[in-house]
Amino acid sequence: MNKNDEFLGKLWCLEQLKLEIEKRKEEGKIIVFANGCFDILHVGHIRYLREAKDSGDLLIVGINSDESTKVLKGEGRPFIPEVERLQIISELICVDYILLFEELDVSKILLDIQPHFHVKGTDYTLDNVPEKDIVEKYGGKILICGDPKNHSSTELGKILKKSN
Secondary structure, eight states, X not given: OOGGGGGTTOBOOHHHHHHHHHHHHHTTOOEEEEEEOOOSXXXXXXXXHHHHHHTSSEEEEEEEOHHHHHHHHOTTOOSSOHHHHXXXXXXXXXXXXXXXXXXXXXXXXXXXXXXXXXEEETTSOTTTOTTHHHHHHHTOEEEEESSOSOOOHHHHHHHHHHTO
């Protein structure tokens, strides 16, 4: 089995994805970009990604590397290694492309791909999205998607730890 077969052909490097997305835009496709660590997939993630996909034609999901997840979430994270998180997200039918990234934010990806919509979860507002200025500068829009932030991998991790 080819390594990319594990990801249903959805895993791309940034340079290849940039060319692919340029083609898709020429076809008139609306491009949506969402990102996160996706450490212990839960219903909040599913609702966020489903709503993101409903906002356009093609959904790209940026997934934090193990190293950036550790920096963002703290010692002991991620719970699930990046290769497994990539495979899990690739299996979701609403996801068209996945991209692993090392940075702590997605500014470079947004500048390279320039999706029509950059989607964040409900733990953000339109005013506090870190990449807001970048998205507005190239003419994109920010969307807030998903249900209220009452699900989290961090909380699930605490529950699982207590049950041991």
